[in-house]
Amino acid sequence: MGSLPMESKDLLTKTNENAPRELNGQAHNGEELKSTCREPPDGGFRAYMIILASFLTNGLVFGIINSYSVIYNVLQKKLIDEKVSNAESRAALVGALTMGTTFLLSPVSGVLTSFMGLRCTAVLGGSIAVVGLILSSFIVDDVDGLCFTYGILYGVGASLAYTPSLAILGHYFKKYLGLVNGIVTIGSSIFTVAMPPLMEYMIKYYGLPGLFRALALLTAGVPLCGLLFKPISVIVTEKPIREQGCKGVLKTIVDVRIWRNRSYKLWALSMPIALFGYFVPYVHIKKFININFSNVQENLPLQCIAITSGVGRLFFGYLADKKGVNRIMLQQISFYIIGTLTIILPFCRSFPLLVCISLGMGIFDGAFIALIGPIAIQFCGSAFAAQSIGCMLGLAAFPLSLGPPIAALIYKETGAYILPFTLAGISPIVGATLMFATRFQRSRRESAL
Template identity: 50%
Template sequence: PCTNHASTSAFLWGRSRVCLPHARSHLCTSRRVGGYDTSSFNAQQRDEIICDFTISYNFFNFVKFTFYFAMSATVKQPPAPKGEEAGPVTPPDGGARAWFVMVGAFLCNGILFGVINTYSVIYMDLKKKLETQGDTDTSSKAALVGSLAIGATFSMSLVSGILTDHFGLRRTTLFGGILAASGMLLSSFLTDNVAALYLTYGLMYGLGAALTYTPSLAILGHYFKRYLGLVNGVVTAGSSAFTIAMPAFLNWLVEVAGLPSTLRVLALMSSFIILCALLFKPLQPRQRPLFKKERTRCTTLINVDNWRRKRYVIWALTIPFALFGYFVPYVHFGKFVADAFPGRRGDLPVMCIGVTSGLGRLIFGYVADLPRVDRILLQQISFASIGLLTVCLPFAPSYEVLLAIALAMGLFDGCFISLLGPIAFDLCGAKGATQGIGFLLSLCSLPLTLGAPIAGLLYDHMQSYTLPFILAGLPPLGGAVIMNLMRCVRDDSAKQDESADAAAQPLSDPTAGTGFGAIEGQKKNGLLEPDVDNSQV
């Protein structure tokens, strides 16, 4: 702080770290700051410009030094010796670093989807701004900003998976956090230009969210195996927790500070993703390819092994089909309540879904970790339940029954979401899970985007939500049936992976050599002599 002025006005100013009074005196002398001609500005306007440039300059300095620190702090795994392959690393299933990774992934999910799911608060204020400016079609223009953000988040997940495989979980998450925070900060200076918000809020923030979301799920498989389902439930419950807590806070912030300051606070929240990225250190060792063919395969962008797994292909194509009507209740609950139950709160059913969705992610995440529990079957049950409950919505006899249906929908919604990561690891393994999740989310972007508008067109034509809700419930029911095909096929690549893991386990697990099965496996691989008792090994 400046020794000559009160600490309340001692703002940092650029590289020289000049306080606000000194900056003001310099401004009065030079009449230029940051490229602005301030000769016609009053003192209050000059102070606002100084504060804006101060916030921007120090924010980007923070991002720059954090990026340098992350690059220097990344611990690189040494390659395996020539002619040898590195053994798989067993997830620790606990420990301080593993729990910190879980907390970091929880914050990433909560911040990203908390901002996306509470866009309605920003939408109302932005719509008022556009109406004040005399724009036409203000509703569609303001809604497009948020739609671009959610669309980019899912559609760019494929890019996120590819970048994660080639640059690492930590660097991809770090770049995503920088992009999301920068896009939100730039949006705070462009609230009067909705076309610019399409780029900064919609595309920049959406791409940053995509680059963060996929690694935040993939990193969990490096640290957890036995408790992977429960940990995924805790992490994905972050979006529910932030979605419940943020609307009231954002409403208060918009009323007190205005939309630009609110977006700057959201930029500050998004910058915490940069700190969380420093925790995402993968445990899988790097491997040196033994043959030229393998070396060529490692240079390809897409992990084609995933698409040789028949069960993954069926799963990845079925999930997008089942989600075609997923967002229809979320978007149209308000209008449906206004038509069917006048005078009742239209936002309460969505809040009920959010509360029980977070609870369902914790409950079914724990259930998925229990022995002999079929995760695919759990996801089928969740899809069938969501479909049946959606079909029942237009036939609810009272508002209380409607709330009960919404509570049940949220519970099974949490079940479906919490199982995405564990099932991807089951089908693709740790190496293919990142791109497996990324491809899946990219395929889901189109049906998630089209379902609600199509339901709106049907309502405009029929003035009733009966047919739209019935049609929205059919895809989840069909998806639950189609997933039975996964039980009719078996992946040859999965068998090879299992045999490779079994061969590598005695070398990496010090307790694996005491059983008959482990000794037999070593005999087959020529590692032990068949007539010698090697139990001590």
């Protein structure tokens, strides 16, 4: 495969003696900085603890989000029993808001790291997520209330915790960054396997209130993990955001320097299209199984996706570190296969075949996720990891949020999942095709920033 340039130096090269720098996740003036900036250590006890903390953060946050189909079935049944119109789309909206908010606020999370540091941002996010789950346990009969407490409040906390958990890796790893991203993101796969049966057990014996309280207790581990996110010093080429005033903050969010990197811009703009249908199978696959199959393990396909997603994250994370490997091409291949399998899914009438499709979807789902961090750092450098990852995820927020409710509305109108899953599969194929534009960029440095 043709290789893209490795980590971009464009955003890091213009420095001088008085250039402000970042220490412990916060910017400082040059005279205030006593320690010297150094290369990521690629190992050591502290670095391995960072891997563990990021692994648990990813697992706890996305294990809960990816298992929303368990809650969806309960809420949908409740709304149908209450004869509420659009029960399917309203129930789907709660989970879609969680995923959408998590991604939408990722740029804000990136900016907050400049104010508060990676560690404080992650701790704050974990604490907000715990509060959102506790509040959800008291309003389980109010779906509109859950849209706020579980959909938005938990999503805010998840976003503030998730982005630092990826950005911190660039401070400690360079040579093995792809593999480390794979190890960290496998956390969500492992937790997604374990969560559905645990959540069903809690609902069966303790109801939704008991479930949300149990999830809050588990999520309390996120802010504890965030305490470990202490960055190694990284050069930053502009003065601290908190010294720039409101105009500077707005410019940081809307017109950040990373957008001058054309390759990053093209990649980031293609991702929302590719991710429009991403969350649809996670929300609707359990209902699809209930409709089309009987006497089967309805959680098995979702667990298969999670298991092989973990395998894919490790394998493709390892592969991404190899010289000559084109990370963008790997991600394109992943989206093409995910899209194709999603289109095939609603036509499947054999449960073993459905399981095989789920296994395939999981492998390439893992590939796409494991490559997000390395690609962003490749284009923009580790000093801008939080913002480059956050901005891309923020752009993807609305498509991610709209996908499951739109799929529910289409299902209600057509009475089948053929069209919803087909549209969900087309979006990653289109997004992957648009990524070819990054290959036409000349191999040169972007304009000095």
